[in-house]
Amino acid sequence: MRKRIIPVLLVDHHRRLVKTIGFGPRTYVGDPFNVIRLFNEKEVDEICVLDIDASAQGGRPDLGFLRELASECFMPMAYGGGITAAQQCEELNRAGIEKFVLGRSAANTALVQDLARTFGSQATVACVDSRMRGWVKSSCSPSTATVPEPATTSSSSAPWPPICPCRRWPWAEPEKRYTLRRPCVPVRRLPPPAVPLSSLGGCEPCWSITPACFRWTP
Amino acid sequence: MITVVDYGVGNVGAILNMLDYLGIDAEASSDGQQIASASKLILPGVGAFDKAMLTLRERRLIDPLNTAVLERRVPVLGVCLGMQLLARCSEEGQEQGLGYVDAEVVRITVPPGSALKVPHIGWMEVNPTGRGRLFAATQAPERFYFDHSYHVVCTDQEDVSATFSYGAELCCAVERANVFGVQFHPEKSHRFGMRVLNTFGQLT
Numbered sequence: 001m002r003k004r005i006i007p008v009l010l011v012d013h014h015r016r017l018v019k020t021i022g023f024g025p026r027t028y029v030g031d032p033f034n035v036i037r038l039f040n041e042k043e044v045d046e047i048c049v050l051d052i053d054a055s056a057q058g059g060r061p062d063l064g065f066l067r068e069l070a071s072e073c074f075m076p077m078a079y080g081g082g083i084t085a086a087q088q089c090e091e092l093n094r095a096g097i098e099k100f101v102l103g104r105s106a107a108n109t110a111l112v113q114d115l116a117r118t119f120g121s122q123a124t125v126a127c128v129d130s131r132m133r134g135w136v137k138s139s140c141s142p143s144t145a146t147v148p149e150p151a152t153t154s155s156s157s158a159p160w161p162p163i164c165p166c167r168r169w170p171w172a173e174p175e176k177r178y179t180l181r182r183p184c185v186p187v188r189r190l191p192p193p194a195v196p197l198s199s200l201g202g203c204e205p206c207w208s209i210t211p212a213c214f215r216w217t218p
Numbered sequence: 219m220i221t222v223v224d225y226g227v228g229n230v231g232a233i234l235n236m237l238d239y240l241g242i243d244a245e246a247s248s249d250g251q252q253i254a255s256a257s258k259l260i261l262p263g264v265g266a267f268d269k270a271m272l273t274l275r276e277r278r279l280i281d282p283l284n285t286a287v288l289e290r291r292v293p294v295l296g297v298c299l300g301m302q303l304l305a306r307c308s309e310e311g312q313e314q315g316l317g318y319v320d321a322e323v324v325r326i327t328v329p330p331g332s333a334l335k336v337p338h339i340g341w342m343e344v345n346p347t348g349r350g351r352l353f354a355a356t357q358a359p360e361r362f363y364f365d366h367s368y369h370v371v372c373t374d375q376e377d378v379s380a381t382f383s384y385g386a387e388l389c390c391a392v393e394r395a396n397v398f399g400v401q402f403h404p405e406k407s408h409r410f411g412m413r414v415l416n417t418f419g420q421l422t
Contacts, residue, residue: 004341043408045341071231074239074408076363093264096229098339098365098406120367122339 004045006078009035013053015065020052023129033072040074047073048101050127051081055104061088063095070096080127086114093119101125220244220419221256223283223300225273228264232405233297233415240412242419254282257292258421263299267323267368268311270299280316287318291396293421294318301392301399302370310368318397321372321389328385337367342382344402350379350393352400352417360410362402364390369401 011032012018018026029035032049039047049069054061060082070077079092080101089100100119105111106126115124220237224230224246237244244260247253261283263270274280287294296304305315308323315323328334341361348355369388372378380391380400390401398418404411 040408067229067231070229071235073232074236074406074411076365076403076406094228096232120335120337120339122335122337123365 006046006048007039007044008048008050010050010052011081013051013057013059015062018052032069036069036072040072044075046076046078046099048078048080048099048125050079050101054082061092063091066092066097067095078125080125084108084111086111086118089115089119099123099125101127103127103129219256220258220260221253222246222260222262223253223279224248225270225277225279227270227273227299228262230262232403233260233262236405236412236415237419240416240419242415248277248279250278250282253279254285254290256286258419259283259286259292259294260418261294261296261300261303263297263303264365265299266310267299267302267308267315268313270303271311271313271315274303283316287316287397293396293398293418295418296397296399297405298366298401298403301401302368304392304397304399305370308368319370319372319377319392319394319399320374321370321377321392323368323370325368326366326384326388332385334385337365338384339365341407342384342402344380344382344390345387346380347378349376350391350398351421352391352393352398352414353380360413362390362400362404362407362410362414364402366401370399 009032010018010020012026015032017029017032017035019029020026036047049066051059051062053059061079066079073096076098077096078099078101079097080103083089083092083100083102084105089097092100100115100123102108102112102115102125112124112126220242222230222233222237222244225248230246234244234246247256253259274283283294286292294304296302302308302310302323303316304318305321305323306317306319307313307315309325310323326336326338328336341363343359343361344353346353346355346357364382369390370392372389372392377392377394378389379393379398380389381387382390392399400414402411404414407414
């Protein structure tokens with residue numbers, strides 16, 4: 001399969017494009033429509049838009065806004081943020097979104113399977129918010145998965161990665177705690193279909209790329 | 219002026235924006251009269267075959283489409299599911315298709331044990347057959363974004379204007395007189411899709 005360049009754009013609830021530092025302080029980086037037009041010119045292979053406020057504020061995908069964004073994209077668009085049901089993905093699909101990114105909903109295996117069946121596993125993406133330090137408990141039953149506290153408390157109020165890594169991920173062994181240190185997920189240990197996401201900052205070493213994102217193969 | 223048939227299935231915005239970017243006049247329309255008198259048509263579509271055909275019927279758009287395509291013989295370009303609707307029928311549903319191309323739509327089958335998946339989603343290079351006006355056989359390789367589970371099988375291989383390799387050589391573009399269809403999404407395939415839409419826009 002050919003290599004693909006997939007920029008990831010973070011939007012907030014004001015429909016602004018932002019860049020965060022360690023899931024905390026945000027910097028406004030521009031208007032999403034302008035940035036998408038720029039990436040049209042650059043001919044990127046796909047684009048991924050993540051609404052970083054949708055889930056945190058209990059919101060739903062901003063359909064009207066996303067329909068307009070998708071219309072501006074001359075390449076396929078993935079969207080994540082506030083997706084909790086397959087019905088939403090059908091609406092998103094009609095609005096022109098080709099791929100669905102699940103963050104905390106990725107723990108809902110029924111939803112993941114449903115999406116993979118309806119839209120294909122290629123269109124279903126799980127997203128892990130990874131930090132430099134902390135703990136992820138690799139209990140493999142999402143229903144009982146607890147969200148352990150980070151080893152070092154951060155001043156930021158952003159939620160600790162809320163999902164439990166699936167047993168299939170090679171570094172996840174049952175009942176074993178993992179410390180995510182640099183490199184948080186070494187490139188060579190990524191499962192073959194995994195796609196580490198770059199950010200607007202350009203090509204940085206993998207350990208500084210966050211969130212890391214993996215294609216889900218149920 | 220290109221009329222993009224807007225029958226509530228999928229987002230026509232990206233096609234309109236790309237045509238606008240190319241400087242080609244285009245409008246979306248769900249009005250029968252406008253479609254019947256159009257000078258060029260694009261028929262988009264995503265989702266299920268039956269739902270799309272039923273929606274076209276409910277909105278009374280089939281007769282206007284027939285008038286434009288079969289009587290007035292204006293160029294029509296089916297995109298993705300829109301291409302499949304040009305066929306006679308589909309394995310995906312019970313409804314009859316528009317039947318502009320002698321073809322049927324079947325589910326993609328991949329060789330057992332292969333890593334290929336259905337639905338087929340992603341970028342793929344296409345191989346022009348050298349027939350037809352939308353694809354020139356001599357041009358540089360072009361890649362397009364695909365997103366489909368079914369593909370069109372033409373009865374007459376002369377109608378196939380491009381193929382792609384997915385387990386076997388499958389048809390991804392048809393062309394018969396004034397009827398054109400592409401299985402991929404030109405509106406999501408930047409430069410390459412623009413080339414296709416531009417070629418279609420310049421057809422006379």
